[in-house]
Amino acid sequence: MARDQESPLIKFFLAPLAYFLLRLYLLLINIQVINEEAIINYLKTGRKAIAAIWHQRFLGVIGYAKKFSSYSPSIMISKSRDGEWIAQVVKFLGFRPVRGSSSRGGKEALTVMVQDLLQNQAAIHAVDGPQGPKGVVKAGLIRLAQLSQAAIFPVYISVERAWITRSWDRFLLPKPFSRILIRWGDPIFVPEKMETEAFEALRLEVEDTMAQGHARGDLALGWKKPL
Numbered sequence: 001m002a003r004d005q006e007s008p009l010i011k012f013f014l015a016p017l018a019y020f021l022l023r024l025y026l027l028l029i030n031i032q033v034i035n036e037e038a039i040i041n042y043l044k045t046g047r048k049a050i051a052a053i054w055h056q057r058f059l060g061v062i063g064y065a066k067k068f069s070s071y072s073p074s075i076m077i078s079k080s081r082d083g084e085w086i087a088q089v090v091k092f093l094g095f096r097p098v099r100g101s102s103s104r105g106g107k108e109a110l111t112v113m114v115q116d117l118l119q120n121q122a123a124i125h126a127v128d129g130p131q132g133p134k135g136v137v138k139a140g141l142i143r144l145a146q147l148s149q150a151a152i153f154p155v156y157i158s159v160e161r162a163w164i165t166r167s168w169d170r171f172l173l174p175k176p177f178s179r180i181l182i183r184w185g186d187p188i189f190v191p192e193k194m195e196t197e198a199f200e201a202l203r204l205e206v207e208d209t210m211a212q213g214h215a216r217g218d219l220a221l222g223w224k225k226p227l
Helices: 008-026 036-044 055-060 063-073 080-092 105-117 141-150 196-220
Strands: 030-034 049-051 075-079 096-099 122-126 149-159 162-164 172-174 179-184
Touching: 008 080, 036 049, 036 149, 036 172, 049 055, 049 141, 055 149, 055 172, 063 122, 075 080, 075 105, 080 096, 096 105, 105 122, 105 141, 122 141, 141 149, 141 162, 149 196, 179 196
Parallel strands: 030 179, 049 122, 049 149, 075 096, 075 122
Antiparallel strands: 149 179, 162 172
């Protein structure tokens, strides 16, 4: 495992090649952003933020995320062999990969993300990943915000035209020359202390907010029903 993670082939050839091809692909997509000033103004105050996205749609946002490279946002990448080359690619994209295992209920992943956010300002979190169920906000998002005292910013990502894969989340591959609509939601603040019922109520509230926000964007771009 250690040899794979330190492979010069990955670091100096495969990852740069993947990044180059990805950048070419992203140049063929038109991105429209709404309410960006909400997150920009918030980050300028020095406070912490978690950008909450659906796993299904993260490809549509990675080119745009370069704009926030000055904040070096973290993103969880697994410790697997495949995770190493992905980690190298996201570094080129302006992210800061944080390595952790999502096994055993995701406890290790949550721990390393909390530790990272205590030292840094921004993170990007796929709220229903890495294995679903699709569109279900996992408790880890709420717990991460609670322990780090970072605000949750829902990010609604909708695609005008896309290929839909057969993966667990029906992953979206935006078609070249299509339009991607990215809309920042209002911040959601999580109290440091909550009873179990209040915690679950907030989790469901975030889940419903994200479902409605994405449905609004999908319908605006011409889909007959939310993806």
